[in-house]
Amino acid sequence: MENTELKVQKELYKTHLEFLGYSIEEDPNDEQVITARKQDEKWYFTIFNKGIRIMQTWSTSEYARTNSNRLDLLEFINAANYQHTAQYSVTPSGNFCIQMTALSPYERIAFGTFFEFFNREVSYVGKVPNAGKIFGF
Secondary structure, eight states: OOOOOHHHHHHHHHHHHOOOOOOOEEEOOSSEEEEEEEEEEEEEEEEETTTTEEEEOOOOHHHSSGGHHHHHHHHHHHHHHHSSSEEEEEOOTTTTTEEEEESSSOHHHHHHHHHHHHHHHHHHHOOOOHHHHHTTT
């Protein structure tokens, strides 16, 4: 079943991201997800009729992926969740994940502010205690 509103929303978000200099990748079998790339970074967007979820993942260090250090990784994620607005988690493969959701249809200024806020949240991750051990820097 065709969802015209979803297609319109997706095109609006894609146009906005392309204007900001991101290259867009799409899976022709998934009408909701787009991937935006800029330099070495990659963002995943899931588009809804009335909202969007942004997600970014990072590889963790060997230290963080070692089972004996799992508690340190989970404590790091808890500290990030406690101190910040975004949702932080770990994927089954051991990657660090940050995501935020906005529950409103596309609007240029609102999305720009939301995306800027998301990127600000991303910049805070390195300031969470033990970030160096978790990411290997």
